[in-house]
Amino acid sequence: MGVQSYRELRVWNTAVELTLEVYRITESFPQSERFGLTSQLRRAAVSVASNIAEGHARSARGEYRNFLSIARGSAIEVEVQLFLAKQIGYVQSPMLIKARGYCDAISRMITNLKRAL
Numbered sequence: 001m002g003v004q005s006y007r008e009l010r011v012w013n014t015a016v017e018l019t020l021e022v023y024r025i026t027e028s029f030p031q032s033e034r035f036g037l038t039s040q041l042r043r044a045a046v047s048v049a050s051n052i053a054e055g056h057a058r059s060a061r062g063e064y065r066n067f068l069s070i071a072r073g074s075a076i077e078v079e080v081q082l083f084l085a086k087q088i089g090y091v092q093s094p095m096l097i098k099a100r101g102y103c104d105a106i107s108r109m110i111t112n113l114k115r116a117l
Helices: 010-026 038-056 061-088 091-117
Strands: none
Touching: 010 038, 010 061, 010 091, 038 061, 061 091
């Protein structure tokens, strides 16, 4: 019968977990980064789940694949921005383990989902 809703997709649920983790991590960032790295990280994380959902709602497989590609790109963007936050000294490595794991898992799941389409 297939997946009826994007909310049933494991990749979407993992993207939501990534977003929540990014919000937790960025809570400790300096106030001066509110409109910089904090905002950029949060927007990229939200974009992952949003693009997965929007792609699922499209009727054409090609469109769905395109939105999944955008979501994967946003997951990589989150990963790079978290790396930069670590390099700048805003966050320690142990706090990033869960978020990096989510990014890796999302990338793998999107690759597999695209293949299945």
